[in-house]
Amino acid sequence: xxxxxxxxxxxxxxxxxxxxxxxxxxxxxxxxxxxxxxxxxxxxxxxxxxxxxxxxxxxxxxxxxxxxxxxxxxxxxxxxxxxxxxxxxxxxxxxxxxxxxxxxxxxxxxxxxxxxxxxxxxxxxxxxxxxxxxxxxxxxxxxxxxxxxxxxxxxxxxxxxxxxxxxxxxxxxxxxxxxxxxxxxxxxxxxxxxxxxxxxxxxxxxxxxxxxxxxxxxxxxxxxxxxxxxxxxxxxxxxxxxxxxxxxxxxxxxxxxxxxxxxxxxxxxxxxxxxxxxx
Amino acid sequence: xxxxxxxxxxxxxxxxxxxxxxxxxxxxxxxxxxxxxxxxxxxxxxxxxxxxxxxxxxxxxxxxxxxxxxxxxxxxxxxxxxxxxxxxxxxxxxxxxxxxxxxxxxxxxxxxxxxxxxxxxxxxxxxxxxxxxxxxxxxxxxxxxxxxxxxxxxxxxxx
Numbered sequence: 001x002x003x004x005x006x007x008x009x010x011x012x013x014x015x016x017x018x019x020x021x022x023x024x025x026x027x028x029x030x031x032x033x034x035x036x037x038x039x040x041x042x043x044x045x046x047x048x049x050x051x052x053x054x055x056x057x058x059x060x061x062x063x064x065x066x067x068x069x070x071x072x073x074x075x076x077x078x079x080x081x082x083x084x085x086x087x088x089x090x091x092x093x094x095x096x097x098x099x100x101x102x103x104x105x106x107x108x109x110x111x112x113x114x115x116x117x118x119x120x121x122x123x124x125x126x127x128x129x130x131x132x133x134x135x136x137x138x139x140x141x142x143x144x145x146x147x148x149x150x151x152x153x154x155x156x157x158x159x160x161x162x163x164x165x166x167x168x169x170x171x172x173x174x175x176x177x178x179x180x181x182x183x184x185x186x187x188x189x190x191x192x193x194x195x196x197x198x199x200x201x202x203x204x205x206x207x208x209x210x211x212x213x214x215x216x217x218x219x220x221x222x223x224x225x226x227x228x229x230x231x232x233x234x235x236x237x238x239x240x241x242x243x244x245x246x247x248x249x250x251x252x253x254x255x256x257x258x259x260x261x262x263x264x265x266x267x268x269x270x271x272x273x274x275x276x277x278x279x
Numbered sequence: 280x281x282x283x284x285x286x287x288x289x290x291x292x293x294x295x296x297x298x299x300x301x302x303x304x305x306x307x308x309x310x311x312x313x314x315x316x317x318x319x320x321x322x323x324x325x326x327x328x329x330x331x332x333x334x335x336x337x338x339x340x341x342x343x344x345x346x347x348x349x350x351x352x353x354x355x356x357x358x359x360x361x362x363x364x365x366x367x368x369x370x371x372x373x374x375x376x377x378x379x380x381x382x383x384x385x386x387x388x389x390x391x392x393x394x395x396x397x398x399x400x401x402x403x404x405x406x407x408x409x410x411x412x413x414x415x416x417x418x419x420x421x422x423x424x425x426x427x428x429x430x431x432x433x434x435x436x437x438x
Contacts, residue, residue, distance in 0.1 A: 038429035054416075108401070110387075111394035119401065164419065165339075167379045168367025169406040175416040183418040186425055186438055197427040 035201045037194065046136050046146055051153045052181040053126070057134040060096050062089040067099050101127040107177050118163050119174050125156040126178050157182075226271075229264040233257060282312045285325040286356045289346045292363070293327060295336040297422045303355050304331040306344060329357040337409065338420050339366030367409070377403075 043050050069075055069086045088096050104127040108119040132149045139145065160182055164171045175182055190196070240252040285291060285308045293306030306327050311320040329344040330351055336342050341364040344357040369378055377384045384403060391400060413420050418436065426437035 040426045040429045107399055109397055110391040110400040111396050113394050114391070164367055166367060166369070168409045169403065170379075170401050171367065172409065172412040172417060173401050173406060175412055179416075181416050181418070183423055183438060186423045189425060192425060192427050200427060 031198070031202060033202060033205060035198065035205060037197050037201060039192065039194075039197075046133060046149045046153065048130075048133060051129060051133070052157070052183065053130060053133070054179040054181060055130070057100070057130040060088065060100060062096075063087050064099065066091050066095050067102055068095075097127070097131045100131065103127075104178070108174065118159065118166075119170065122156060122159050122163070122174060123178055125152060125159070126180065129153055129156065226264060226267055229260055229267065233260050233264070236260065282310060282323060285310070285327055287346075290360070291327065291344050291357070293329075293342060293344055295338055295340045295342055295366075296326070297338050297420055298328070299422065300328065301334075302330065302332045303328045304334065304336040304342075304359065306342065306357075327357055328354045329359050330355050331359045335359070336362060337366060340364065341366075365409075 045051070048054070048056055065072075065075065065083070065086055066088060072086075075083060075086060084090070088099060101124055105115075105120050105123045108117075108123045110117055110120075114120055129149065129152055132145070132152070136142075136146065136149060160171065160174075160180070161184075163174065164182070171182075174180070236252050236257050240250060240257075243250045243252070291306070291308050293308040296305050296307050298305035306329055308325045308327055310323055310325075312323040313320055327344065329342075330347065336359060340362050342362050343360045345360040346357050347355070350356050370376070371378045371383070374383075379387065388396075388403075391397075410420075414435070421436050423436050423438045426434060
C-alpha cells in the first residue's frame, strides 16, 4: 500500500517543462511510419492456386471415341455417321472426364492392370479434382459440391504426405509428372489481422533501415581506408625516426611499415578495378 | 522429475526441421518427461541447432547430434555426427534391402514385371537424388507462413 502511495505521489507531481514532460501511452499506439498495409485477397480453398495444381482441366479433343467403345471391332467397319455418334461430342460430360482420368493415370501406371498403386490413386484424384474445379467455376453456389471437392483436395494432400514419408524419390517424380505443388501448412496458423501484419511490416522496415545504414557505414569506412593507411605509414616512420634520434630502443620494424604499404597498394588496385567495373 | 535441458545432453537423436540458418540445421528433439504427480511419462519437445556447414541434413532426416566442447554461438550447441535415417528412403535393418511401407522395392518391380511393365512406371535407377524439386514443386524444405501482405510480387513461401 505504501509503495502504491509513493508511486501515486511521484506521478501526481506537477511536471515542469523539460525532460519529464511527456506521456507514455501504450494503448491505442499509432505509428508515424508510412507503411501501407494491403490485406491479401482471400483465395477460396478449391481454386487451383490453393489446391496446388499448376494446370486445370485441359480441352479434350471431342472427336475421340468414348472409352467404353475404344476397342470395339464392329465400330471399325461401321459407317462414319455411326462412328460420330460414339465420339465424346455426343456423350455426356462424364465420358470426357473418364477419358481424362484414363489419360492421367496412364502417365504413372506401373503395368496395364495397375489400378491401386499409390501413384495411380493420387493421379486419379488429381483428374477428378481438376474436372470438379471446372464445374465449380460454373456453379459456385453448390455448397455440397464444394465440400466434396475440398475433402478430396485434403485427402490427396494427405496421401502425398504419406508418400513423401514412404518414398521421397517417387514423391518428387509424381509431383513432376502430375504438375502438382506440395507446400506444407505453417506451424502456427492464425487468421490475418491488421495489427499483427503491421508489426511484421514495421520489423521489416526497421531491419531494412539497419541494413542500409550498416552498408553506408561500411562504404564510408572503406573510402577512408587509403587516407588512414597513408597516415599510419607516416606515423610509424615518424615514431621510428624519433626513437632513432633519441637513442631509444626501436620498436617499429621496417617489415611492419612494408606490410602497411602492401596493404595500401592492394587497396588501390582493388579500388581501381571496382571503378572500371562500374564505368 | 525435471528432464535435463536438451542443450546440455552430450548426444541426442533428433529430426531435422526447416531452418533458414546457413551453416546450421535445426532439430526437433522429443523426449519423455516423468510427471511425478501422475506417475506418467509425457512427451516434451525441444528445438536445438547443430553445426552443419555443408547442410547435409534434409528436412525430416533422423540425425544423431553431438554436443560441442564449447558453444559455437548462443544457439548452436551441437554438431551433426551421423544421419541415421534419411527421410523417405527406408532400409530394412534385417535384410539391408530398401523397402516401401510393407514391401521391398525389388518385389514391387518383380510384380510389375510379371504383369508386363510399362514405360510410364517410376524407375528407381534413373531417379535423381532427393531435392531436385526443391523450390520448384516441393516446398517442404522451408518454413512457410500465412500471407499477411500483398506486395504485388510472387511470394513462393506464403501459404
